[in-house]
Amino acid sequence: MTIEALMATGIGWVTACGLYLMLRGRSFPVVLGLTLLGYAVNVFIFAMGRLAIGVPPILREGVAIADPLPQALVLTAIVIGFATTGFVIEMALRSRDASGSDHVDGQEPRA
Numbered sequence: 001m002t003i004e005a006l007m008a009t010g011i012g013w014v015t016a017c018g019l020y021l022m023l024r025g026r027s028f029p030v031v032l033g034l035t036l037l038g039y040a041v042n043v044f045i046f047a048m049g050r051l052a053i054g055v056p057p058i059l060r061e062g063v064a065i066a067d068p069l070p071q072a073l074v075l076t077a078i079v080i081g082f083a084t085t086g087f088v089i090e091m092a093l094r095s096r097d098a099s100g101s102d103h104v105d106g107q108e109p110r111a
Contacts, residue, residue, distance in 0.1 A: 007047050014040040025109065026102050027092035034088065038081040042074045 014036055021033030049070025057066045096102050103109070 007043075011040050011044050011047070014043070025104055027096065027104060028102070030104060031085065031088055031092060035081070035085055038077070038084075042077050042081075045077065046070050046074050 018033045018036030018038075018040060021029045021036065024030060024033070049067055052064060052066050055064045055066050057068050059065055092102075099107075101108055
């Protein structure tokens with residue numbers, strides 16, 4: 001198995017797990033699903049940058065260079081994802097306090 005296939009399979013599994021958790025009825029699995037989906041997107045962006053090993057990030061004549069843009073995008077996405085996760089957790093806690101339920105729609109399912 002090539003590294004490309006292994007990377008695509010890993011990103012696919014993390015995305016599938018994130019989507020599965022986002023479809024759950026409770027707030028905590030939804031937050032975990034959003035976080036996993038964010039990780040999958042970050043790894044996808046990082047992998048699409050065609051990372052080169054052992055090449056300088058400075059432009060020189062006749063030498064291959066490493067592209068710093070994917071690393072900058074992923075670093076920015078990590079910071080934004082952390083802030084968004086904190087905001088969603090705070091909203092889930094306030095919703096639980098207001099409705100008395102941990103369910104996403106505020107109502108417990110009827111058995």
